[in-house]
Amino acid sequence: MSNNSVSLRQLRAFIAVASEQSFTRAADKLDLSQSSVSTLVHELEANLGLRLFDRHTRQLHITQAGAELLPMMKKAVSDIDSVILSSSELKTLGRGRVSIAASSVQAALVLPYYIKQFALDYPDVKVELHDVAEHQVTKMVSSGEVDFGIGTESVNRPDLTAYLLSTDAFVVVMRADHALVHKRVLRWRDLTDVPVIGPHVGNPIRDRLDQALAIEGITLSRLYEVYLPLTMVGMVEAGLGVAVMSTALTKLATGLGLVMRDLADFDVRREVSLITHADRSLSPTAQRFRDILIRSRFEAFQN
Structure with missing residues (x-):
């Protein structure tokens, strides 16, 4: 030969x-x-x-x-x-898959809007959404289980890259008949004497909030600690206390007739970022979805 x-x-x-x-x-x-x-x-x-x-x-x-x-x-x-055709379809987004890990709030209340828009433009691309606990987002991105993640956990590691999408303010969520509703000006110290519902220690959202309040000498005592924001909202609606949550929960809270109030003395915010693996290239489909999110910076949910 x-x-x-x-x-x-x-x-x-x-x-x-x-x-x-x-x-x-x-x-x-x-x-x-x-x-x-x-x-x-x-x-x-x-x-x-x-x-x-x-x-x-x-x-x-x-x-x-x-x-x-x-x-x-x-x-x-x-x-x-077949290989040539498949690569051409992937390049033009005629087929393919996008896999995303997101915290339950982002997965339920934010990402569906963008998935719908993406599906209208690229109907043959499958979008897999993994709604997981906050701390699992970075783990799934790091391990390669998903293309990218949407989360609020601080990313300070060499294998991950974070793109800021938005910032959410922390507000108080309470029933319309709660005594704090009638206060003309609501401050963080007003929450130290009422039952507060919140996430467990180690949750990145709680850690961000507690660190900011500690600087001001304020400590919130959680009467109930739960994992999911939906559970927190449900417990508030049942009259078990108030919750400190981000404005991302506005749609859910107001849908249940709850009141969301800003706190007047100082603003505490959390960052929502798109997280990718620093050393792993995205497929054309995943890259297109990522670019859409980065360009929009969740603008549909900033008002």
């Missing part, structure tokens, strides 16, 4: 000649000159060290070796064509 590599053009020429049983008709089919097709077949025969056709003055017959190789070569060309 020759050291030269078998080329896709050689395989296509051989298949066309075998199909048409003529160099002339094969050349027309491939839109090449007859001499070019003949050269390609000769090169393939030289590379394989086999005669593929018996050539006579007016007749052309495929050899036994050529007949045995023909099905394999057709499959090889078909497989390569």
